[in-house]
Amino acid sequence: MSTESTIAVAIDAGDLPMGGGLMALVRPALLLLEPGGVLAINSCHDSLQDDLSVWCRIKQHEYLGHEPAPMAGASGTTEGSGCHDSSVGKPKPTVRHLIRRGDLSVPQGSRETNMRLEAVNGRLSAEAVLSAVPMPETADPRTGFAPRGAQVEPGGPRYPFDLLDRNHVAPPEVAKLYDQAVESQWDGNRDIPWHKLPMHSPDLERAIGQVFTFLAENELSALYVPSRFVSRIHPAYAEVAMFLSTQMADEARHIDVFLKRARSGGAGLGVSSVTTSQSLLSLLELTDFTEATFLLSVLGEGTFVDLLRFIEDHAPDDVTAEVVSRARNDEARHVHFGLVHVRHALANDPGLYQRLENAVRRRAAVMAANSGVPEPLQDGLTILAAGSTTYRDIARGHDEFRALLDEMHTNRIKRLEHAGFTSAQANTLSELHTPNFM
Amino acid sequence: MPFDTTIILGAVAYDPKVVSIWEGIREYFNDAGAPFDFVLFSNYERQVQALLAGHVDIAWNTPLAHVRVQHHTHGQSLSLGMRDSDRDFHSRLIVRTDSGISSPKDLIGKKLAVGSADSTQARILPLHFLKESGADLNSVRLLLFDTDAGKHGDTGTSELDVLEALRRGDADAGTVGDLIWVMEQAAGHIDTTLLKSVWTSPPFDHCMFDALPDLDAGKIERFTSALFAMTWDNPEHRRLLELEGLKKWMPPREEGYDSLRVAIAEQGYPL
Numbered sequence: 001m002s003t004e005s006t007i008a009v010a011i012d013a014g015d016l017p018m019g020g021g022l023m024a025l026v027r028p029a030l031l032l033l034e035p036g037g038v039l040a041i042n043s044c045h046d047s048l049q050d051d052l053s054v055w056c057r058i059k060q061h062e063y064l065g066h067e068p069a070p071m072a073g074a075s076g077t078t079e080g081s082g083c084h085d086s087s088v089g090k091p092k093p094t095v096r097h098l099i100r101r102g103d104l105s106v107p108q109g110s111r112e113t114n115m116r117l118e119a120v121n122g123r124l125s126a127e128a129v130l131s132a133v134p135m136p137e138t139a140d141p142r143t144g145f146a147p148r149g150a151q152v153e154p155g156g157p158r159y160p161f162d163l164l165d166r167n168h169v170a171p172p173e174v175a176k177l178y179d180q181a182v183e184s185q186w187d188g189n190r191d192i193p194w195h196k197l198p199m200h201s202p203d204l205e206r207a208i209g210q211v212f213t214f215l216a217e218n219e220l221s222a223l224y225v226p227s228r229f230v231s232r233i234h235p236a237y238a239e240v241a242m243f244l245s246t247q248m249a250d251e252a253r254h255i256d257v258f259l260k261r262a263r264s265g266g267a268g269l270g271v272s273s274v275t276t277s278q279s280l281l282s283l284l285e286l287t288d289f290t291e292a293t294f295l296l297s298v299l300g301e302g303t304f305v306d307l308l309r310f311i312e313d314h315a316p317d318d319v320t321a322e323v324v325s326r327a328r329n330d331e332a333r334h335v336h337f338g339l340v341h342v343r344h345a346l347a348n349d350p351g352l353y354q355r356l357e358n359a360v361r362r363r364a365a366v367m368a369a370n371s372g373v374p375e376p377l378q379d380g381l382t383i384l385a386a387g388s389t390t391y392r393d394i395a396r397g398h399d400e401f402r403a404l405l406d407e408m409h410t411n412r413i414k415r416l417e418h419a420g421f422t423s424a425q426a427n428t429l430s431e432l433h434t435p436n437f438m
Numbered sequence: 439m440p441f442d443t444t445i446i447l448g449a450v451a452y453d454p455k456v457v458s459i460w461e462g463i464r465e466y467f468n469d470a471g472a473p474f475d476f477v478l479f480s481n482y483e484r485q486v487q488a489l490l491a492g493h494v495d496i497a498w499n500t501p502l503a504h505v506r507v508q509h510h511t512h513g514q515s516l517s518l519g520m521r522d523s524d525r526d527f528h529s530r531l532i533v534r535t536d537s538g539i540s541s542p543k544d545l546i547g548k549k550l551a552v553g554s555a556d557s558t559q560a561r562i563l564p565l566h567f568l569k570e571s572g573a574d575l576n577s578v579r580l581l582l583f584d585t586d587a588g589k590h591g592d593t594g595t596s597e598l599d600v601l602e603a604l605r606r607g608d609a610d611a612g613t614v615g616d617l618i619w620v621m622e623q624a625a626g627h628i629d630t631t632l633l634k635s636v637w638t639s640p641p642f643d644h645c646m647f648d649a650l651p652d653l654d655a656g657k658i659e660r661f662t663s664a665l666f667a668m669t670w671d672n673p674e675h676r677r678l679l680e681l682e683g684l685k686k687w688m689p690p691r692e693e694g695y696d697s698l699r700v701a702i703a704e705q706g707y708p709l
Contacts, residue, residue: 017623017634018620018623018624018630019622019623019626019627019630019633020630020631023623023624023626047635050528050530050635050638051616051619051620051623051635054617054619054620055624057523058523058621058683060685103670104680154673155673155676
């Protein structure tokens with residue numbers, strides 16, 4: 001039998017039977033021990049030894065036996081509370097059972113200690129959590145959906161997560177962006193002054209319907225593309241999946257309000273062009289997370305931000321302006337995520353630039369037959385900027401549209417440089433970008 | 439036709455996990471240089487017949503099937519190994535706390551729920567040991583739960599039926615294996631204000647790998663070498679060992695089946 005000095009933890013089990021709650025004391029107490037550590041259970045329940053010895057065998061612990069409990073006050077003993085035998089009117093004898101913890105299913109890692117997250121100015125941010133529980137450099141697919149920091153029992157199944165590398169998945173800013181995203185959510189039913197929409201000429205309204213058809217189609221792709229990666233991201237980098245879920249919620253809201261705008265002025269939806277369709281399919285088919293983030297968020301949504309600002313600047317009414325203004329704020333956050341993601345990955349992967357350039361070139365090759373902006377969109381934007389279909393206004397609208405293309409190119413280069421590319425690289429990539437904008 | 443060196447093992451499919459276990463062990467044995475395949479049976483009677491007829495080389499047998507193989511081979515069959523967890527099983531007498539039963543002798547005039555006719559731990563041995571402990575079984579009314587015939591109690595269904603009958607008050611006492619009793623308690627499925635264990639049987643042993651006496655010596659050597667080379671410290675082995683419920687494969691021992699041989703003779707159980 002063990003000596004007092006080997007007992008690491010002792011519990012007072014009173015007269016609890018094994019099936020009467022005893023295990024809720026025994027199992028957590030064993031979890032506190034290293035394999036090989038000894039647990040003492042002081043119990044006055046009759047014949048607990050038969051049950052404990054069988055349970056220990058099943059769970060691969062070692063039942064060391066039982067002995068009369070030492071007198072109260074000695075190490076690991078208690079007063080034997082709850083051990084009064086009412087039938088004879090005197091205390092029941094307390095027995096000390098000893099269990100040595102085995103090594104079956106011992107969780108990996110140690111229990112988190114001193115976890116006392118504190119609110120700052122009444123807020124407890126995801127950024128604070130990330131700071132307290134940093135992401136590992138690589139992740140093990142066998143830990144499944146176990147939250148980062150949990151102790152994981154060995155022997156679990158391998159999950160099909162294949163985004164397992166922090167450098168290519170999780171920029172350090174992601175939790176902060178998630179906090180911002182959550183704070184910036186808005187309601188497309190309530191927050192747009194729909195009742196203030198004025199009547200426009202049928203030509204202008206048809207142009208608006210066309211523009212918003214294009215916007216909604218592109219936002220549908222921006223909803224679907226991240227969804228293909230969420231289920232591949234290891235939960236150790238959950239903040240990335242959480243951020244993408246806000247991005248997808250944003251896109252859902254944009255699709256909703258864009259279609260509502262197109263259908264509120266009498267013209268309804270316009271044309272979906274093959275150029276757009278081919279361009280978006282080439283986004284949807286991407287399988288590399290960094291490539292997809294780069295093409296969708298940095299190049300695509302970056303350009304989209306310029307487009308939304310153009311629509312806002314030329315919006316003929318407050319409703320249209322409000323819709324694109326709110327969407328643009330969200331898109332700017334997606335671009336920010338794309339930038340920090342790519343910058344983080346570029347800093348850690350010297351070969352990445354070439355891979356990204358190749359991805360842009362492959363996409364450009366697919367789009368080679370389509371040299372210009374989809375015609376229905378070009379016309380819609382020109383009329384929108386013109387404000388009417390008189391030829392003098394159209395001439396101005398056309399100039400505005402051409403200026404938009406220049407501005408998009410200039411801003412793409414700025415963003416690419418911000419993401420960590422050289423000026424020459426940025427210029428090459430921007431030139432190759434899809435004429436579909438997204 | 440060249441001599442096939444593949445070891446063919448029979449096992450009974452009492453649960454879907456049996457497929458995972460033997461698929462894993464087949465992969466391990468083949469990698470370990472012991473060509474191996476398995477055949478699944480729906481019951482132990484068919485498996486024992488197949489072993490005796492030479493259709494399989496080795497059968498993974500319950501204690502009842504083990505004793506049956508020994509009976510039909512006049513004690514000449516080969517016992518090749520067992521799990522550490524097959525040693526020192528016990529049966530329990532579980533009673534309702536309001537039954538007034540505190541020992542086997544108190545069973546007089548009471549209703550006793552027992553498991554399947556072919557369950558070593560829930561019927562055959564507890565009845566034998568209770569009688570040895572002074573229970574007058576002629577004055578006991580038996581409530582029989584004969585489920586999963588041919589599986590020899592592997593599924594545990596009849597033992598759960600016994601516990602449920604006790605909970606409902608359909609019986610005063612019941613017999614189950616200690617594995618079920620302890621696991622059901624640990625899982626919180628037992629109302630300990632209603633049920634308690636008042637008696638534990640002497641120990642007995644459980645499963646065994648059986649083979650006919652003329653099994654090729656090379657197959658025996660390859661099988662036992664690969665089997666006993668499995669270690670808990672190897673994660674791939676450990677996965678299989680955990681599934682099959684053991685920490686270590688052990689050499690055979692026969693004394694753990696003596697009580698079963700006596701019980702079978704005493705109860706006239708057909709072999």
